[in-house]
Amino acid sequence: MFRRRWYMAARSPHYNKVMVYALDRIVNLELLTGNKFALPLDFDAKAFFNDCFGVIIGDNTATEEVTLRVSEWQAHYLRDLPLHASQRELAPEDNRCTFAFRLRPTFDFQQELLSLGADVEVIEPHWLRETMKEKIREMAERYGEERD
Numbered sequence: 001m002f003r004r005r006w007y008m009a010a011r012s013p014h015y016n017k018v019m020v021y022a023l024d025r026i027v028n029l030e031l032l033t034g035n036k037f038a039l040p041l042d043f044d045a046k047a048f049f050n051d052c053f054g055v056i057i058g059d060n061t062a063t064e065e066v067t068l069r070v071s072e073w074q075a076h077y078l079r080d081l082p083l084h085a086s087q088r089e090l091a092p093e094d095n096r097c098t099f100a101f102r103l104r105p106t107f108d109f110q111q112e113l114l115s116l117g118a119d120v121e122v123i124e125p126h127w128l129r130e131t132m133k134e135k136i137r138e139m140a141e142r143y144g145e146e147r148d
Contacts, residue, residue: 005024005068006023009048051063051102052106052111053104056106061106063100064104066102067090068100068101070099072096073099074116084101084103086103105125105128113132114132
């Protein structure tokens with residue numbers, strides 16, 4: 001379960017790999033008789049999701065070190081409710097706190113950072129900082145437009 005939605009990890013015969021499915025989005029099921037599913041002995045769900053923020057696996061997103069600088073106010077929340085199991089707090093600097101993570105910075109992680117607004121700044125990796133900057137620029141343009 002992630003964000004009040006149930007998910008299932010299962011092997012996709014179409015893609016021949018483990019995929020994550022939102023149960024409420026399944027619209028058609030076909031019962032396959034005569035076929036038996038056996039969970040691979042080497043499949044470990046905890047390890048499968050270990051580097052993920054949520055349920056997006058991000059096959060094309062590498063696991064890397066992410067560094068965030070947050071306001072003191074936001075730091076209290078991150079200390080109480082860590083964003084990820086790998087979260088660790090680094091030395092404070094200029095009334096701002098720095099947190100490091102080892103994860104895949106996938107779309108759902110980026111959305112979480114955007115939800116923190118001006119209380120968070122991506123320090124590293126550079127590509128993620130630039131991605132966030134572009135998303136924020138697009139938002140600023142959208143909100144700068146006059147509406148009828």
